[in-house]
Amino acid sequence: MKTDSIIFDLDGTLWDAADTVAKAWKAAKKQVNFEIQDITPEDIRNVAGMQHDLIFKKLFPNLSEAQQKKLMEISGKEEMAHIRKYGGVLYPNLTETLQYLQPTYKLFIVSNCQDGYIEAFLEFNELHTFFPDFECSGRTGNPKNENIRAIIQRNQLQNPVYVGDTTGDQQAAEKAGVPFVYAKYGFGQLPKYEQHLDQFADLKKLF
Structure with a gap:
């Protein structure tokens, strides 16, 4: 699929x-x-x-x-x-990679951050146009897997993947029933994974 x-x-x-x-x-x-x-x-x-x-x-x-x-x-x-x-430091080639992906894929954010944090991220980096929807536990009070499902349901996604860097991200994707892509350049250390990115721009090779 x-x-x-x-x-x-x-x-x-x-x-x-x-x-x-x-x-x-x-x-x-x-x-x-x-x-x-x-x-x-x-x-x-x-x-x-x-x-x-x-x-x-x-x-x-x-x-x-x-x-x-x-x-x-x-x-x-x-x-x-x-x-x-x-603000913070965007990972290298992030904007140009999002520009590459956007015509073909719908892009979203699901984080365990506090309410308003994603909006602040989008505003500081002027990235609103890439992400039509997002969700966080700070707003819903729900765990990440349920917020992933919420994004899938309200945007009628058929075959999404979740990209994250921690064991918690991997487990949330599994519970939500979606494939997981490990951002190996990030904060976490995962012992087992199927697909990974050495850098954000590797998304252009994977997709």
């Missing part, structure tokens, strides 16, 4: 905004009245792909639920402000 659409993860697949997000965490740390550790860009990359609310349980297990909630609120606002102002 010929692929008709490509659904992308965001962080670690389309761009790397870990440095900007780490700066946002530094700003958030100054606004809480409890101690938290410094968050580095590598910390950000290590939790990429997790649902936004679960990140706080992993990074700050010693904080109370109320403290985690407060930190999520403050860091979320700082993250959005920093992303809109400073």
